[in-house]
Amino acid sequence: MEKFTQLTATACPLDVANLNTDQLLPARYLKWPRSAGLGKVLFQDLRFDQDGRERAEFALNRPAWRAAKIIVAARNFGCGSSREAAVYALYDYGIRCVIAPSFGDIFAGNAVQNGLLAAIVTDATAAHLLGRLDRMPELPVTVDLEQQAISFAEFRCDFSIDPFRRLRLLNGWDDIALTESFREQISAFKDNDRSRRPWAVPVKEN
Amino acid sequence: MAQPQTLVDKLWAAHEIVPREDGQSLLWVDRHYVHEGSFHAFSRLAERGKAVAEPDLTLAVADHYVPTRGPRHAIANPDIARMVRQVEENTAKHHIKLFGLDDPRQGIVHVVGPEQGWTLPGLLIVCGDSHTSTHGAIGAYAFGIGASEVAHVLMTQTIWQRRPKRMRISVDGVTAPGVAAKDIALAIIARIGADGATGHAIEFAGGAIRALSIEGRLTLCNMSIEAGARCGMIAPDAVTFAYVKDRPFAPQASAFDQAVEAWSKLNSDEDAEFEREVSLDGSEIAPIVTWGTSPQHASPIDASVPDPVREPDPARANDLRDALGYMNLSPGTKLADIAIDRVFIGSCTNSRIEDLRAAAAVLAGRTSKVPGLVSPGSSTVKRQAEQEGLDRIFRDAGLEWGESGCSMCVGINGDIVAPGERCASTTNRNFRGRQGPGARTHLMSPAMVAAAAVSGHLSDVRPLLAGRKI
Numbered sequence: 175m176e177k178f179t180q181l182t183a184t185a186c187p188l189d190v191a192n193l194n195t196d197q198l199l200p201a202r203y204l205k206w207p208r209s210a211g212l213g214k215v216l217f218q219d220l221r222f223d224q225d226g227r228e229r230a231e232f233a234l235n236r237p238a239w240r241a242a243k244i245i246v247a248a249r250n251f252g253c254g255s256s257r258e259a260a261v262y263a264l265y266d267y268g269i270r271c272v273i274a275p276s277f278g279d280i281f282a283g284n285a286v287q288n289g290l291l292a293a294i295v296t297d298a299t300a301a302h303l304l305g306r307l308d309r310m311p312e313l314p315v316t317v318d319l320e321q322q323a324i325s326f327a328e329f330r331c332d333f334s335i336d337p338f339r340r341l342r343l344l345n346g347w348d349d350i351a352l353t354e355s356f357r358e359q360i361s362a363f364k365d366n367d368r369s370r371r372p373w374a375v376p377v378k379e380n
Numbered sequence: 381m382a383q384p385q386t387l388v389d390k391l392w393a394a395h396e397i398v399p400r401e402d403g404q405s406l407l408w409v410d411r412h413y414v415h416e417g418s419f420h421a422f423s424r425l426a427e428r429g430k431a432v433a434e435p436d437l438t439l440a441v442a443d444h445y446v447p448t449r450g451p452r453h454a455i456a457n458p459d460i461a462r463m464v465r466q467v468e469e470n471t472a473k474h475h476i477k478l479f480g481l482d483d484p485r486q487g488i489v490h491v492v493g494p495e496q497g498w499t500l501p502g503l504l505i506v507c508g509d510s511h512t513s514t515h516g517a518i519g520a521y522a523f524g525i526g527a528s529e530v531a532h533v534l535m536t537q538t539i540w541q542r543r544p545k546r547m548r549i550s551v552d553g554v555t556a557p558g559v560a561a562k563d564i565a566l567a568i569i570a571r572i573g574a575d576g577a578t579g580h581a582i583e584f585a586g587g588a589i590r591a592l593s594i595e596g597r598l599t600l601c602n603m604s605i606e607a608g609a610r611c612g613m614i615a616p617d618a619v620t621f622a623y624v625k626d627r628p629f630a631p632q633a634s635a636f637d638q639a640v641e642a643w644s645k646l647n648s649d650e651d652a653e654f655e656r657e658v659s660l661d662g663s664e665i666a667p668i669v670t671w672g673t674s675p676q677h678a679s680p681i682d683a684s685v686p687d688p689v690r691e692p693d694p695a696r697a698n699d700l701r702d703a704l705g706y707m708n709l710s711p712g713t714k715l716a717d718i719a720i721d722r723v724f725i726g727s728c729t730n731s732r733i734e735d736l737r738a739a740a741a742v743l744a745g746r747t748s749k750v751p752g753l754v755s756p757g758s759s760t761v762k763r764q765a766e767q768e769g770l771d772r773i774f775r776d777a778g779l780e781w782g783e784s785g786c787s788m789c790v791g792i793n794g795d796i797v798a799p800g801e802r803c804a805s806t807t808n809r810n811f812r813g814r815q816g817p818g819a820r821t822h823l824m825s826p827a828m829v830a831a832a833a834v835s836g837h838l839s840d841v842r843p844l845l846a847g848r849k850i
């Protein structure tokens with residue numbers, strides 16, 4: 175996994191609450207392997223109409239934000255379906271960071287697995303950033319994970335993230351390698367658990 | 381004296397292997413469900429040349445992509461056929477039990493798990509599907525995960541988690557006839573919002589919850605994710621134990637009695653503290669329908685479409701305008717005046733035998749004014765419904781009696797609602813395009829969908845139940 179330390183890029187405002195993963199990646203693309211290019215169908219039904227024409231009103235279609243690497247969104251970004259392919263679509267489009275007041279729990283977990291930073295800010299900060307981006311679309315935003323800070327023109331603010339997730343992103347850690355370092359503890363737990371909770375093992379089929 | 385613990389605390393403690401100082405813990409996973417959509421995770425295993433750590437604790441079903449109308453084996457779309465084939469190949473390779481298309485136990489994972497006794501009280505259960513919260517109804521700690529985590533669980537039978545905050549939602553009082561678990565769920569989401577429980581584990585408690593059957597509890601816990609919760613659960617009780625007893629994969633005979641002894645301790649201590657408490661009066665809950673594009677856009681059937689102009693918060697007003705635009709609804713329209721084009725009864729939320737009985741009780745001797753599909757939650761439910769003659773009632777009403785799968789809830793097997801069509805649906809998400817591009821979804825209980833079918837528009841089921849046995 176690629177590390178995330180600091181990023182300076184244009185940021186696209188998406189002032190929509192509860193932007194769910196069905197919007198990020200409609201279900202009909204879930205059977206695509208990642209190699210098929212999920213980035214091109216990111217936000218498909220919001221970016222394009224039913225005839226495949228771009229919807230000019232969708233922010234990511236505006237010239238200033240087409241190449242954005244950051245999205246600033248409203249509450250509960252990525253709620254709904256657990257589809258990790260929604261994160262693949264964001265990442266493969268080029269998005270490396272989403273800033274929002276809150277995220278769907280499963281989405282936030284999927285993001286860290288793929289090197290995408292889900293940065294949590296207050297409602298007021300999100301509203302401020304959304305408003306400013308609208309007036310100064312081309313101005314880059316800097317996100318510093320080490321400092322947990324966002325800067326935009328003269329504006330500075332902190333963001334929050336689970337400390338374990340922060341460490342994993344900063345170091346590009348693979349959680350499977352980390353877990354395997356606890357192999358002995360896992361095995362001891364299992365042995366002990368079998369006598370503590372014998373009922374927890376499924377009955378064998380006849 | 382030991383600190384009083386909530387149900388969540390007890391379940392957490394029973395699964396914690398390694399706690400980290402930063403608050404994350406490595407937890408043991410008792411049961412892992414996989415399905416066709418788990419292919420990304422199996423690819424990751426292949427890349428690393430890894431085996432599945434505990435194939436005996438892993439169960440696969442074919443549900444998301446299987447056909448639910450017409451012949452099951454002639455899948456015309458080669459991409460959909462590949463999805464079903466892939467889960468067969470991956471599970472065979474890794475010695476994982478599969479309830480595939482040919483298995484009489486096939487069905488939706490969140491219906492089949494409890495039905496087969498694979499889900500039990502006290503277990504930690506994960507699946508690469510957000511509606512895994514369903515299994516909390518049996519007294520399990522159950523939550524949805526993403527593909528990378530699925531791969532992690534396959535390889536290690538463990539998962540890293542941060543302990544969720546505790547939230548208790550108490551529903552007391554007696555619900556009125558015609559008010560179902562789905563109405564309780566929608567009432568809660570309308571109250572606390574689609575992110576009202578983010579970062580929390582919900583414990584549902586109170587008299588109206590205790591009075592629910594296991595089917596009703598499964599519906600309620602299923603919808604926890606629509607309030608943003610990590611998981612939802614109900615402390616196991618006599619109703620739970622009676623349901624679990626004699627299920628094929630549950631402990632049998634004396635082992636069952638021992639298990640019940642352990643399960644009986646799985647409840648919140650009297651003085652246990654919750655970070656958040658919410659309470660509702662069950663007797664005040666009316667049948668509810670959604671009118672927008674988020675499950676929080678829900679109101680009692682006798683209400684009207686809200687007016688964005690009356691919403692003081694500009695962001696919320698915008699949200700309302702967008703939702704009503706997509707749904708093609710005008711502010712002030714009575715919900716009961718909204719005409720529908722189609723109905724769907726099915727999904728992991730509302731496709732169990734009790735759901736089908738509730739819909740059939742309304743439809744018996746009546747005709748649906750719109751086309752619709754009934755997809756039983758499992759092949760087992762399907763057989764039982766046919767033994768009870770429910771299929772006959774649906775067919776006589778003019779509805780299609782289909783096969784079991786995720787079907788028109790998410791439409792990835794090809795069963796979709798046409799663009800612009802309005803569907804009264806027993807499913808869990810009224811998101812834009814959820815049932816197909818341009819589809820408009822109204823969520824409600826099975827009885828309310830049946831009422832909409834016979835009326836041709838959203839409708840209060842209560843008068844239609846007069847004189848009927850429910």
